[in-house]
Amino acid sequence: MKAARILPPKQFEISEIDFPSPVNENESLVKLESWSICGSDIRDAYGPLFSEENYPMRWGSHCHEAVGTILNSNSTEYPKGQRVIVLPSPFADNSEAVPGRGGGLLAEYVIGDHSRMIKIPEHGNPEDWVMCQPSGTVLYACQLMGTILGKNIMILGQGAIGLSFTAICSRQVLEK
Known part of the structure; x- marks a missing residue:
């Protein structure tokens, strides 16, 4: 799948990376359809706000607003086919930083934590819902x-x- 990350300030890298996999019943694999770039994302990308050791940043950084459809889920509350607004999960030192889990949402597919997803109806454009x-x-x-x-x-x-x-x-x- 394709994902992006910030290298040094003002440079993005788009590469093929491995698909993320849900690790528990509170996570789903989400195919993203629409993204929104926030003012804070632009500030972070065009810094420099961070020290040199923070680069390259995690895959998916820094986008944190996206809409997609669940492709893989073991949950009845968030089943396959459900459209959702996804917010990235905070990074935990002991977890792998993959898009959606410890990384941002600038990727084709992300891991969505159910506590950080909002169900949306089937109707309407993803560009509006985002x-x-x-x-x-x-x-x-x-x-x-x-x-x-x-x-x-x-x-x-x-x-x-x-x-x-x-x-x-x-x-x-x-x-x-």
Whole structure:
């Protein structure tokens, strides 16, 4: 399968690597269909933010927002064919860093930990569903922000996050 990783800053390598395999009943093999590159992914890729010994980075780094379909699962809750939003599992020192498990999601296939997957319906485009994670982050930030009714606000930037803030805040009664 193909997977990518960051070599030194500003350089990506795309190579054929071994397919990852689920190791327990809480993991599934997921074929990814759509990815979103986050602002933090760009910052990490175009650093340099990390010391030299961190390169090359783990396979799949740094993408952490993706949508796919489960290909192999021993779970009735997350069966084969289920579409999911996948979030990578944190890296554990004693585990092999493979895409999805200790690595990022910039790969054709990843290991999905069921506690870090969200089921999505069969309908709709993966390109639309992949925006749920960043938009959910914005929605959470808006909840923490409290009421903006009757206030003036400014949203700087109209990337994915800025557009999500604009969409949510424009539905409020704002002064400006």
